[in-house]
């Protein structure tokens with residue numbers, strides 16, 4: 001890792017990063033919280049692409065059709081974008097060509113077995129939590145995965161109105177000691193990641209069954225309206241334990257994303273989501289994550305809209 005890369009990373013991570021809920025957590029004055037939320041929300045609303053996905057009310061007809069299959073050129077169709085705007089979640093099956101899926105598996109095997117034969121962009125690292133899970137993380141160069149990059153480009157251009165480089169992480173997670181999980185805030189509680197429009201892309205080369213902690217999302221909960229703003233102004237935890245969360249989730253479907261092998265899904269994670277608990281004692285998880293908060297940042301909201 002050279003110095004210029006490190007400096008760039010520091011600036012993107014620490015200084016320019018899109019505002020999250022930290023300020024709201026630390027501030028008790030409702031007036032200050034409102035001012036903060038309204039400022040950033042109005043900046044995001046003035047981007048017409050973001051406005052289309054996060055502020056316009058959902059159409060009724062395509063509601064809840066969220067599963068699609070890839071097409072010949074791996075293009076994201078208007079039908080997919082329209083469903084994404086309405087529901088905040090789309091799933092693309094047979095997402096990548098088989099060679100690219102195989103390459104991703106090779107990288108994940110390298111992580112799993114700590115072989116260190118792959119040239120990762122940064123040094124791989126591991127974390128264990130309470131002796132329950134062990135997670136190995138690798139950061140690759142997205143250019144090594146051209147079709148995945150192409151999906152990312154299509155989505156960022158349409159949602160943000162410009163191409164945004166993703167932060168990419170490969171995760172190999174192993175359940176070490178199976179115990180019935182207590183609910184965990186920010187994970188198994190239904191929660192929101194941040195109040196500003198936000199999305200993540202997930203890719204799984206393998207199937208994810210009901211016992212493998214599949215992702216859950218409350219369809220349509222990403223839409224920014226009065227109930228949404230009231231929730232963020234008054235929340236303590238930004239999750240299902242806050243009273244105003246019920247209003248956002250009211251009458252909405254909670255979709256559980258179980259997958260076939262080779263599935264990509266995209267979710268607006270400012271909406272209400274969680275992972276399900278692990279039910280299988282020998283569960284392991286191989287997943288690729290793409291995120292944009294570091295590269296679509298404060299400057300984009302302040303200068304470019």
Ligand SMILES: [Fe+2]
Pocket residue numbers: 186187191192193269273
């Ligand atoms: Fe989350």
